[in-house]
Amino acid sequence: MIRQAARRSSLFVVALAAVAATWELYKVVGPETGGEVFGWAILPKSNDRVMPHTWEMIAEFFDSETRGTPLVWQAVLGYAWFTFRLALFGLFVGTVVGVGLAILMARFRVMERGLLPYVIASQTVPLIALAPQIATIAGNWGLPRWAWVSILGAFLAFFPISIAMLKGLSSAPDAAVELMDSYAASWWTTLVKLRLPASMGYLVPGMKLAATASVIGVIVSEISTGLAGGIGRATLQYAAKATSEPAQVYTALIGAGALGLLLYGFVVAMEFALMRNRPQEATG
Amino acid sequence: MRRARSLLAIWPPIVFGLVFLIVWETIVAVYDIKKFLLPAPTAIASAFAGNLENVWEAVLVTGANALVGFVLGVLLGIAVSFVLMRFSVLNELTTPLAVAINAVPIVIIVPVLNNMYPAGSQVPRRVMVVLIVFFVVLVNVAKGLRQVSGTHMELMRSYAASQREILVKTRIPNAIPYLFTAMKIAAPLSVITAFVAEYFGGTQTGLGSAITSNASTSKNDVMWAYVLGACLLGLSFYVASIWLEKATTRQHGRNPVMTR
Amino acid sequence: MTEHAVAINGASMVFNPGSVGQLEALRDIDLDIAAGDFVSLIGPSGCGKSTLLRLIANLLAPTAGDVLVNGKSAAQARVDQDYGMAFQQSGLFDWRSVRKNIELPLELKGWDKKRRAERSAEMLELVQLSEFGDHRPWELSGGMQQRIAIARALASHPPLLLMDEPFGALDEMTREHMQSELLRICAAADTTVVFVTHSIPEAVYLSNRVVVMSPRPGQITDVVDVDLGVARDDDTREDETFYKKITEVREALRGAELGETVRRVDDR
Numbered sequence: 168m169i170r171q172a173a174r175r176s177s178l179f180v181v182a183l184a185a186v187a188a189t190w191e192l193y194k195v196v197g198p199e200t201g202g203e204v205f206g207w208a209i210l211p212k213s214n215d216r217v218m219p220h221t222w223e224m225i226a227e228f229f230d231s232e233t234r235g236t237p238l239v240w241q242a243v244l245g246y247a248w249f250t251f252r253l254a255l256f257g258l259f260v261g262t263v264v265g266v267g268l269a270i271l272m273a274r275f276r277v278m279e280r281g282l283l284p285y286v287i288a289s290q291t292v293p294l295i296a297l298a299p300q301i302a303t304i305a306g307n308w309g310l311p312r313w314a315w316v317s318i319l320g321a322f323l324a325f326f327p328i329s330i331a332m333l334k335g336l337s338s339a340p341d342a343a344v345e346l347m348d349s350y351a352a353s354w355w356t357t358l359v360k361l362r363l364p365a366s367m368g369y370l371v372p373g374m375k376l377a378a379t380a381s382v383i384g385v386i387v388s389e390i391s392t393g394l395a396g397g398i399g400r401a402t403l404q405y406a407a408k409a410t411s412e413p414a415q416v417y418t419a420l421i422g423a424g425a426l427g428l429l430l431y432g433f434v435v436a437m438e439f440a441l442m443r444n445r446p447q448e449a450t451g
Numbered sequence: 452m453r454r455a456r457s458l459l460a461i462w463p464p465i466v467f468g469l470v471f472l473i474v475w476e477t478i479v480a481v482y483d484i485k486k487f488l489l490p491a492p493t494a495i496a497s498a499f500a501g502n503l504e505n506v507w508e509a510v511l512v513t514g515a516n517a518l519v520g521f522v523l524g525v526l527l528g529i530a531v532s533f534v535l536m537r538f539s540v541l542n543e544l545t546t547p548l549a550v551a552i553n554a555v556p557i558v559i560i561v562p563v564l565n566n567m568y569p570a571g572s573q574v575p576r577r578v579m580v581v582l583i584v585f586f587v588v589l590v591n592v593a594k595g596l597r598q599v600s601g602t603h604m605e606l607m608r609s610y611a612a613s614q615r616e617i618l619v620k621t622r623i624p625n626a627i628p629y630l631f632t633a634m635k636i637a638a639p640l641s642v643i644t645a646f647v648a649e650y651f652g653g654t655q656t657g658l659g660s661a662i663t664s665n666a667s668t669s670k671n672d673v674m675w676a677y678v679l680g681a682c683l684l685g686l687s688f689y690v691a692s693i694w695l696e697k698a699t700t701r702q703h704g705r706n707p708v709m710t711r
Numbered sequence: 712m713t714e715h716a717v718a719i720n721g722a723s724m725v726f727n728p729g730s731v732g733q734l735e736a737l738r739d740i741d742l743d744i745a746a747g748d749f750v751s752l753i754g755p756s757g758c759g760k761s762t763l764l765r766l767i768a769n770l771l772a773p774t775a776g777d778v779l780v781n782g783k784s785a786a787q788a789r790v791d792q793d794y795g796m797a798f799q800q801s802g803l804f805d806w807r808s809v810r811k812n813i814e815l816p817l818e819l820k821g822w823d824k825k826r827r828a829e830r831s832a833e834m835l836e837l838v839q840l841s842e843f844g845d846h847r848p849w850e851l852s853g854g855m856q857q858r859i860a861i862a863r864a865l866a867s868h869p870p871l872l873l874m875d876e877p878f879g880a881l882d883e884m885t886r887e888h889m890q891s892e893l894l895r896i897c898a899a900a901d902t903t904v905v906f907v908t909h910s911i912p913e914a915v916y917l918s919n920r921v922v923v924m925s926p927r928p929g930q931i932t933d934v935v936d937v938d939l940g941v942a943r944d945d946d947t948r949e950d951e952t953f954y955k956k957i958t959e960v961r962e963a964l965r966g967a968e969l970g971e972t973v974r975r976v977d978d979r
Contacts, residue, residue: 179547186548201568209574211567218567281463291639292685293646296658296678299666300489307488375554383556387650391663399559403652406562416563427555602802609768609796610819611789620815624806 219414227414247422250397257320257381265328273336323384324377331373335366371438487669498672506680512657517645520580528588536596561651576648584637591633595626638692642685714782716903717744722776735928751914759929794871795864801856803848810844834862854885925967932967
């Protein structure tokens with residue numbers, strides 16, 4: 168398994184290199200001020216301000232953010248870490264609530280039939296639209312700003328988790344459930360000893376989806392609530408400085424990518440710890 | 452009798468929904484919650500009715516971005532999956548890339564895209580949707596083209612079938628259910644992406660921008676009208692994709708496992 | 712002397728030769744099958760009977776020796792479509808109707824629409840499933856799906872039919888019924904059949920020769936002639952000779968597992 172992971176990582180690096188090469192290639196052949204294909208303006212600009220060279224992006228990390236302030240890599244690290252912690256907290260809360268709701272729905276069929284359609288429908292609508300509303304309510308309750316942002320991450324994370332968990336809880340084979348019945352085990356005991364372990368294989372892919380959702384939720388609500396200190400706000404600020412510091416926004420993007428991968432890696436590590444002695448996770 | 456039974460089956464969500472709305476309305480009335488804090492359902496309904504034209508325009512902008520991105524993403528995803536099937540080396544390279552794209556908040560590149568295109572262009576948002584839809588379709592369709600059952604492959608080889616015949620008669624039909632599964636995932640995702648992309652700057656038309664501007668001026672009931680519009684847009688894309696799947700499932704007896 | 716339908720000379724099959732995962736599946740197989748024979752290959756799991764079938768089908772190439780089908784090389788026979796094959800899974804295409812499934816090999820042979828339709832109707836008639844022509848495979852039971860798979864295998868009227876435990880996934884009663892059906896169909900089509908199974912009664916009921924194989928590396932240890940006559944039916948299953956032959960095959964299998972001397976099999 169380690170060998171497989173090492174192989175995948177090295178292939179990932181090769182893939183990144185291929186992307187960088189394509190980037191540079193476009194800079195060479197692409198139109199400086201953007202172009203048209205069959206009358207549609209769909210070719211992006213390739214001038215150095217908008218598309219800096221890949222090495223310029225790396226170099227930018229070692230520049231200072233603005234005159235006389237900390238270096239970019241330190242700044243970006245700070246922003247990324249800030250957002251990461253909010254997203255992690257959001258993932259945690261979302262998982263707890265999501266699992267709780269799934270157990271509730273598994274216990275009471277009425278709850279499942281009544282709530283599940285809404286849970287599924289919530290996957291299809293932009294929940295992030297509720298960000299300003301949630302921010303206002305949370306603010307009125309006197310919660311600190313970071314909490315609103317994290318709550319939104321939790322809000323986006325909890326839906327994929329409850330769907331995945333509900334599926335997982337009902338995935339225990341009938342024969343196993345009958346065995347527990349033959350031991351006169353209560354519903355709760357069956358839950359703890361059978362259904363919860365059986366659902367781990369479904370929870371993990373659900374958490375992978377939830378991790379990404381939490382990160383996006385946190386970033387977008389940082390932007391819409393104007394919370395400073397996170398990578399979302401920083402990206403917009405750097406993007407506005409495109410004329411003076413063209414490569415800076417890319418450092419923020421790299422930071423955002425890194426934090427997303429970190430949270431994803433966190434879930435993968437959890438998977439490894441939980442599922443070590445089991446066959447691979449269930450897909451779907 | 453059957454109709455009565457199916458009616459019996461759908462009462463829980465309807466009842467839950469109604470109870471929720473009623474409780475909401477009551478709380479707002481009883482605690483006299485101000486509009487800027489949380490508007491009542493009835494206030495939202497009237498704001499929606501009152502702003503119908505504006506909401507509709509915004510829906511069209513975001514919806515168009517989602518639709519264009521979706522269609523292009525699907526076409527591109529199908530095309531590249533054929534390339535990947537032909538050159539399996541490329542397949543090994545794109546898989547880690549696809550996993551990474553799924554793990555990072557890819558929407559965050561929109562500010563850069565906004566700089567790359569003229570101001571007022573909707574292309575950055577469409578590019579974003581294409582990117583996300585493309586990977587979903589690619590991963591699933593490539594899987595469908597690759598994962599043909601062993602028995603089918605042996606059968607075709609026993610017919611001394613050419614690679615092209617195997618492709619046309621076996622791989623492609625095998626991949627079609629995977630394509631529709633991918634489209635079912637990608638359709639609502641395209642709306643969400645088009646919407647979220649608006650939060651990252653660019654021209655101020657569309658649902659996301661309208662929500663932000665109304666929120667900042669505390670016109671919460673109007674904001675909720677746009678939220679309602681966004682929900683309806685997302686749901687309609689989802690329903691359309693389900694309908695599309697149902698229209699084809701009659702031909703195929705099974706649904707393959709989803710890959711996101 | 713007419714050609715044999717299948718002639719195997721000194722064939723061996725070694726997987727991954729020279730590496731750590733090397734596997735000697737078959738050793739020194741000599742077997743001649745005359746036209747019209749119904750030959751079963753039987754042996755314990757891993758004895759290489761399925762591998763041997765795939766050598767005949769040219770889905771695998773032997774690492775030593777040669778395989779002739781209809782007097783040509785197995786590779787040529789595959790290109791010429793001289794055989795039809797049925798597997799343990801019916802392998803029907805979900806996205807095609809039953810009728811179109813049967814027409815698949817005919818499409819690949821370039822037959823025109825009319826001719827294909829005529830032949831598929833004929834085959835449906837043969838396996839007695841004419842009313843199901845426009846159904847989808849999943850609407851049929853396991854036994855019915857296998858009947859369609861057999862109809863497909865015989866659609867182009869090949870002289871040779873290769874079958875790899877086609878009834879393995881069916882329950883006992885359906886299995887016995889399918890065996891009778893198979894005999895009826897093959898008699899009507901006058902086909903040579905090579906049939907892989909690990910059910911002793913099945914091998915004895917269907918074949919006129921049962922080839923017994925040893926555990927890996929697979930070698931032919933015995934060939935039991937089954938003289939139950941051509942017209943076999945349910946009464947045959949209660950015949951004394953039937954039981955005698957079953958015992959004979961069983962003892963041959965046991966002997967094979969105990970490693971008795973390998974006898975070369977000559978043409979009779």
